[in-house]
Amino acid sequence: AARFGGGDVQWVTAGKGIAIGRAHLILRGMTEVPQYNIIADELAAETTRFDNAIKASRRQLEQLRSAIPENAPTELGAFISLHLMLLTDATLSREPLDIIQEQKINAEWALKLQTDKLSQQFDEIDDAYLRERKQDMLQVVERIHNNLVGQSNELNLETNLLEDTVLIAHDLSPADTVHFKEQRIAGFVTDAGGPTSHTAILGRSLDIPSVIGLRNARDLISENEWVIVDGINGVLIINPDDTVLAEYRGHMREYKNRKRALNKLKKTAATTEDGLNIELLANIESTEDIKQLHSAGADGVGLFRSEYLYLNRDTLPTEDEQYEVYSTLIKKLKGKQLTIRTVDLGVDKNPRWFGQNASPNGSLNPALGLTGIRLCLAEPVMFRTQMRAILRAAAHGKVNMMWPMIASLTELKQCMVHFETAKRQLAERGEEYGEVSLGCMIEIPSAALTVGSLLKLVDFISIGTNDLIQYTLSVDRGDDSVSHLYQPGHPAVLKLLQHIIRTANRMGKSVSVCGEMAGDSTYTRLLLGMGLRRFSMNPSNLLTIKDIVLRSHTGRLEEESARLMRNEDPEKTDKLLKDLNKMDEAV
16 A cells, blocks of 8 residues: 655645545546647648637637536636636737747647746746646646647546546646536545645535645556545545555544534534634635525625636626625625625736736736735725725625735725725715725734734724735745745744734724634634634534534633743644644544
């Protein structure tokens, strides 16, 4: 048997759970790229052949996008739209034509030369999420190449797949996963991918046990070989013996029993042993996510990522379009709270219509550039249009609105001015609108350290732990050479969190965590001990967190957490967290 992951080596877990099954290898990909010269008289025909491959690729992706099943993950449409955007980018659709003409070579080789150039540029990008878009670029290139050489692009899985089939692939594109929900797939494994890759995001959304980023596992697995995918601990086991199989079948039963037990908690209030009510909210991207929110028994929406309204299109959404979406959310929530984060574009989330705003030379570090609230303040018409739509929707129910990536009091004051302008514009138009509670995201250390001054202007704050950790530790978690330094439990991060939560509680203002730490059971009891009473997370994590809340006593946790908070050695954090959680370890 061969074992990947676990122990000191942690691969990326996408979908949770355990899958035991027979391996089905996905062997397709770009064949060996032909290289030959083109005589002058045939250059026009060669460029036409490339153009036709681009058009065919666009047609295929548009057909896939229109055929997305209703039960598919919400993100799927946005990811396929990203591939369409990459396809129309001049670096892929036009520059290979110049190479064909200048070097008098065939289209396949021109595409390869351009791909090598783009790959190197992606590798030099500092930001993790943006660098991982290289995989999306390569998936688009593979589609173009296959259309050039007449190969199929579709992942045609056999209809007679066994129910215990585990897919083994170098990578899986968003297009590959369109019909995963309808296929008999127990789990999947990929060699490529990182924590923020679209494969990882889709794995979590599909709720299929999966481990990604294994590099060369596919080369060591044979077709129909038994494998175990442990999506809880990030482990892949190849050709397990009977003892290991029996052990993991036991783990599978325990996990399924645990999930069934958790489902019984859907209608149970999240109340601690000492009688404190804890709000458990959901992070969502679309109105379709409301069904999952209600199914998990969430108290409402703690984060609606409104940027998804801007990504899957060629033009800016109008005020009326946004108003309809926000109003629909209010209606479907049936009185539960709704918190809308204003559009958080930039870095990796650049729609086609945003192209004219991008620097022609790019940014050495996009995460430190024109992103989040900086972009909104630089585009006041877009900013005020969205706030008018939110205000109009608030006439139909209670709405909280928060601004992303606030770094200073100056930015917050500028937001307030634009907000008042939006209200005045609606009044001048005679439009009905409602009042909203105002808040901001705390994701930058400067905002965390001066949170008291920010809280004087807003009604609530929400802590985005993903960016707060990255900015505090100066660690790119997508970089293999330093990803082990990305530590949510680092004493510096924990001290910032404690300062933010204590300051908000002292000032009588609402504070929540909406980053990944909110849905990570490792930190639930510590955050409760710090005084956090509002958690916002992926709906799939909510029942696990509720179970821990129900078995926690905040009074005792405050005392136990104080000892952990005195620690300043990152190497001791894991042991201290285990001590804190030893009575409440969850599957």
